[in-house]
Amino acid sequence: MKAQALHPSRSGAPRYRPPVYPFTALVGQELMKKALVLNAVNRQLCGVLIRGDKGTAKSTAVRGLAALLPALELVADCPFHCDPHDPLWMCFRCRERLRAGEMLPKETAPVRVVELPLNTTEDRLVGSLDFEHALLTGTKRFQPGLLAEANRGIIYIDEVNLLEDHLVDILLDTAVTGINLVERESVSFIHPARYILIATMNPEEGDIRPQLLDRFGLSVNIEGIFMPAVRMQIARRREAFDLDARSFRKKWSAVEDRLQARIQEAERRLPRVQIGEDLFREISLIAAAHHVAGHRADIMMEKTARTLAAFAGREWVMGDDLIEAAELVLPHRARSPEEAARNGDQSTQEQTQPGESPAPEQPGSESGQEAGGEGKDPSATGSPSEGQPREGEEQPGQPVPQPGNADQTAGGEQQAFEDRLFEIGRLVSIPTYDIRFARDSLKRRSSGRRTTxxxxxxxxxxxxxxxxxxxxxxxxxxxxxxxxxxxxxxxxxxxxxxxxxxxxxxxxxxxKTSNLLLFLVDASGSMGTRLMSETKGAILALLLEAYQKRDKVGLIAFKGIEAEVLLPPTNSIEIAKRLLEELPTGGKTPLGEGLLTAYQLLKNQMRQDPNILPLLVVVTDGRANVGLFRDKFYDGPQFGEIYREIYQICDLFRQERTIRAVVVDAEEKRLGSFGRSKKLAEALNAKYYVLEEVLSEHLVETVRESRGNSDPHYSK
Amino acid sequence: MKERAVFPFSAIVGQDKMKLALILNAINPRLSGVLIRGEKGTAKSTAVRALAALLPEIEVVKDCPFRCDPQALEKLCPRCQETLAEQGHLHPLREKMRVVDLPINATEDRVVGTLDLEHAIQKGEKRFEPGVLADANRGILYVDEVNLLDDHIVDVLLDSAAMGVNTVEREGVSYTHPAEFILVGTMNPEEGELRPQLLDRFGLCVHISGITNQAQRVEIVKRWSGYELDSGAFSMEWQAQEHQLAERILAARRIFPQVVIADEILIRIANIAIALSVDGHRSDLVMMKAAKTIAAFHSRTVVEPSDVDECVDLALSHRMRKRPFEEMVIDPKRIEEMIAERMSSRASSRY
Structure with a gap:
């Protein structure tokens, strides 16, 4: 084997590039395609986030886009792809050369799409010491990372919601300043890193941090197509591509070329596009009607509308452009009423507190890429010494938690929340909950995150x-x-x-994930309907909290003769919520089976991740009447045996010191009490609460305490 | 140490769905794998290991750590691209498709590959050391107990399974190589579920349970004890059948490119997916590919409706939205009803 065989690719060395499915051959998903094309025309649109079900051609579209991107003029031998005409955003070396009177070698190359795989380590993202060079020469040299490669290009993240927090932090830092400052491993280096983010995600897998969400100029939510004929077409094209990618690409090359030409034309036309005064007013009206926070949405709408006009071949913006622009700009910024009513979509909600008081929002969003906008605005420069101050003037600085503000919003929020939760059950303690939301949106790094x-x-x-x-x-x-x-x-x-x-x-x-909340819910017939809805309400409140904390949540229900893991530990609140809503009740109470299933699941999770902190929340009336390993034909409850089994399982739990438990007694006391849940709590060494007595509020509080996660930010 | 012969695939009693799913993947690697869900002791692992013996030979580039296909020039790894540019040709070699194990405790750097330690120490140069994903290119990546896999390993698996590419940006190395593998996983659902996203990456899914037929159970024990007694002799006994099956797979591979599928059948596939409200379009593509592969396996070049019926539950059972206390099983009769219902409601809404 040749020694240099597996050398990491350098510029010039071949890279593995599998054939890409042509962008124009994608069937349907017009909104997604439009959002991507607009970003190809105008990179000041700050990228796009594509959210959608699995298998809806999200990644295929982004990869296809790369082939359509327009060319960029850059300094030929600069690892940061500096713009030879823009000294403000040049790297040190290019500046020095320019100052020395050197003619910078120019070349044009298509905008690069740099992929950020989930396995990336920090050194590759920000860059590090070039050890090969250091070994050979004994001198230090900076080895540019992905941020350098992505300067003036696009960073593409597939499954962005799965990206590690520490990488997200770096992205946020650099996205705000447009500068990558490296101080590590005895190298100190600074270079421009202005890129746009294009990312895809499947919301089922959990959401992304609101701060990161805010970095995306546009967003689209896509779903599958439900017309058989169209689906057939999708299948046919994919079949043809899989069979012979090369001729498929050839077949589509004319269409691809046409789209690319149109993008280039639109890019040239863009600076000339005019927008009327009345449309500016329209923009602010739309923004206000959707309760967006800050002014970023307005600015993005204006830019998007102008780009749309340019792409349509016009030099003036029309009303329709605005509507289309709003469709792309607002999904992740506005709270649509029906969505707010249906589910508590925290991620959008956090940024769109019914905020006529937008002061503390928008952490640093208008700097960075936008500052460089129009190519004329010198609000930030490539030099660190003069870079930052100007930005400070433009923004309110780092947002500060304002309890007063939070209190104000809480009132209005309460209403919305109660509506939302009504169908699941009365939830009493909403105000405290909402304040936490409001605060959390301001200070996120220290809390509300998975405990790493x-x-x-x-x-x-x-x-x-x-x-x-x-x-x-x-x-x-x-x-x-x-x-x-x-x-x-x-x-x-x-x-x-x-x-x-x-x-x-x-x-x-x-x-990740050190907390695991496992709900063991009694869905048997003895649980009254009223209490069941109460129980669901309480669980939902806890689920919402778990969502914010990025805890894992699991749900086991037992009824009839079996217990079922409805929700294996996950951080997807959506699924949990849906399952909870659909949870049918009725039948006998196989409590022992439920406990055993919970025990096995927790043990399993602990094996996978010894660092996990499991908390078991048992909601039951304690009236077990089915023993373990019984079949359908078993009847005649032998309570003694059934409870002996249950206490044996409780002993298993007690031997696991890390498992903490809470028992919530859901027995309807007015019909007389057996007090069995209380005994269960004792056997489990668990905290005990009576659902009728505690309001959901206290339950939430209780679980939070039991979590043992002393988080000052969350305590009142 | 004398190597023990693997239990012959054709000697496995019953579990026809599982065997079919595995054979289909051996015929058409683009089916992107199979997930086998079932209780303990239902021959899950045995079947996967046995499949290895039936896998056909493929043409690879000699010494290439990714076993590039010398015919598919557009999919060559960086190393083969260089070799081709320097020498003008690639040295082909015939090799059996591989089954590569991904152990549950695998670390991320071993899975995706990392900096070659030895080379760096001795030569002071950076070099990429391929990981499990590289080994599995153009082969089978087998994950036993896939539901117990660490979350971050699952993430990187998803990443490359989706696009057939492994992009490594870690520990000072930056490398991209092909990683097109057939993902075969087994799991016992009692020990926890898989995330829906990973479920979706498996082309097919089978649910198996222990056999209750007494005669078959007896046969299983007999065969197994025969194998335990003398694995060599046992596999000799089954050699003819193994050979026959391998031949059949080869023949199916050969005629697969000629298999055509009519529009009506594609429409039917789409209707099934819509009726069962499956997320996304991967289900359609998988059903189409599976139906074509089944046709090829039956040595036909035209897909018949029965081919679709044969693969519906393989392709869809794990993609349906599961409701509480509902089994992940598809009843063919119910599908017919649902499609009929949908069609009639559409027809009535037109007027």
């Missing part, structure tokens, strides 16, 4: 390296980088690299 634990057992995702030695989990890349600059000074050995103790770096690994 740094693990010691060499499992989890490698996020960065550290000098601290703990468990010999060697971070080889970082160790090499640490050793590289000193190689010339160290005595020669047989190996190419001389590594000393002081070079050793270890991996810092992280794992």
């Amino acid at each position: 634990t740094t693990t010691d057992n060499k499992t989890g995702r490698y996020v960065r390296a550290t000098e601290v030695r703990r468990n010999n989990d060697l971070a080889f890349d970082a160790t090499l980088r640490a050793a590289a600059p000193f190689q010339r000074r160290r005595p020669a050995s047989r190996l190419a690299v001389k590594i000393e103790e002081s070079d050793i770096r270890e991996k810092v690994r992280q794992k």
Whole structure:
């Protein structure tokens, strides 16, 4: 095997590029295609987020877009693809060369789409020390990362909602400033990193952080097509592509070329597009009608409408352009009334508090890419020394939590919330809940996130390296980088690299989700309808909270003769909610089976992730009347045996020290009480509450306390 | 150590759906895999391992860690691209399709590949060390107990299973290579469910349970003890049948490109998917491919409606929205009713 065979690709080296399905051959999904094309025309639209079911050609469309992107003029040998005509946003080297009077070599190349895979480590995203160079020359050199490659291009993230938090943090930082500042592993470097984000996600898998959501100029929600003839066409084209990708692409090349030409034409036309005064007024009316926060939506609508006009071949904006623009700009910013009524979509809600008081919103959104907008606005520059101050003037700075404001919004929110939850059950304690929402939207990094634990057992995702030695989990890349600059000074050995103790770096690994809320719900006939809806209401409140905390949630229901895992531990609140709504009740009470199922599931989860902190919430009236391993024909309750089994299972739980439990007694006391839930609580060593006595509010509070997660931000 | 012969595929008693699903994938790798759901001790793993013996040979580039197809020039890995540019040709080799195991405790760097440690120390150069996804290119990636896999490993699996590409940006290396594998997973649903997104990545899904037929149960025990006693002799006994099946798979592979599917059948497929309210369009594509593969397996070049019926539950059972206390099983009669219902409601709404 040749030595250089598997060298990482450098510029110029071949990369694996599988054939791409042509963008124009996609059937339907016009809104998504439009959003992508508009971003190809005008990169100031700040990218697009595509949310949709699995299997709706989201990723295929984005990958197809790359072939249509217009060309860009750039400095030929600059790793950051600087614009030869824009000294403000140049990297150091290009500036120096320009200052020295050098003619910068120019070339034109299509806008790049840089893919950010989920397995990315920090060093590859921001860049790091080039250890090869350091070994050979003994000097330090910065090895540009993906952010450098993406400067003036597009970063594409598939399944963005699964991206690790620490990478999201980096993206947020750089997206705001347009600058990547690297201070790591003895390299210090700064370079422009202005990119737009295009991302796809399946909301079923959990949502993305609102701050990140806000970075996307446009968003579209797509779903499958339900016309058989169209579906047939989709299948036919895919079949043809799979059979012979090359001739399929050839067949579509004329159409592709036409679209690309149209995009280029629109790009040239864009600066000339005019928008009338009356339409500006229209924009603000639309924005107000959708209760958007801040002014970003207005600005985006104006830009999108102008881009639409340019793409349509006009030099003036029409009313229809505005409507189309609103369709793309508002989905993730506005709260549509019916959506708000149907489900508590927190992600949009957080940004759209019925805010006639938009002051604390919009953290730093207008800087960065937009500042560079129109190419004339010098509000930020490539030089760090003069870069930031100007931005500070334009924004309110980092948002500060304002309890007063939150209280105001809470009142209005309460109404909406109660409506939403009514069908599931009365929920009493909404106000406190809403304040938390409001606060959380302002200060998110410290709370409301999955608790990431740094693990010691060499499992989890490698996020960065550290000098601290703990468990010999060697971070080889970082160790090499640490050793590289000193190689010339160290005595020669047989190996190419001389590594000393002081070079050793270890991996810092992280794992997500340390909380797991498992609901064990009695769905038997003895649970009165009224109490059942109460129970559902309480569980929903907890689910919403779990959503914010990014806890995992699981749901087991038992009725008849069996217990079923309705929802395996997940962070998708949507599924949990739907399942809860559809949960039928009736039949006997196989409590033992329920407990055993819960026990097995928790054990399983703990095996997968030893760091998890499970909390079991049992909601039952305690009137078990089916034992374990009974079949349909079993009747004649033998309570003694049934409860003996139950207490045996409780003993199993008590042996697991990490499992905490709460028992919520859902017995209708007015009909007389057996007090069995209380005994169950004792057997489980669990906290005990009576559903009729505690308001849902307290239940929420209770579970929060039991979670043992002392989070000052959440406590009142 | 003498290697033990694997239990022959054709000697597995019953479980016809599972066997069909596996065979279909052996014929058409683009079916993107199969998920086998079932209780313990239902020959799940045995069947997957046995399938390896039936897999056909494929043409690969010699020494290529990704086993590129020397005929598919547009899909060559970076290394083969370089070789082709330098030498003008690639050295072809025939090799059996592989089954690569993904252990539950695999770390992310082993799965996606990482910096080649040895090479860096000795030569001071960066080199990419391929991981499991590279090994599995153009083969089968087998995950036993896939529902117990760590979440972040599932994420990277999804990432590359979706597009057939593995993009690595970690630990100082940046590398992209083909990762088109047949994802075969087994799971015991009692131990937890899979995320819907990962479920959707499996082209087909079968639900198996223990066999209740007494005669068959006896046969299973007999065959297994025969195998335990002398695995070599046992597989010799089954050699003829194994050979026959392998031949049939090969023949089906050969005629598959000629298989055509009529518009009416595609419409029917779409109607089924719509009637069962399946998310997205992957279900249609899978049904189409599966029906074509079944036709090829029956040595026909025209898809018949029965081919679709044969694959509906394989393709759809794991894609339907599951309601509480509802089994993931599709009743063919119910499908007919639902389609009829849909058609009539559409017809009436027209007037």
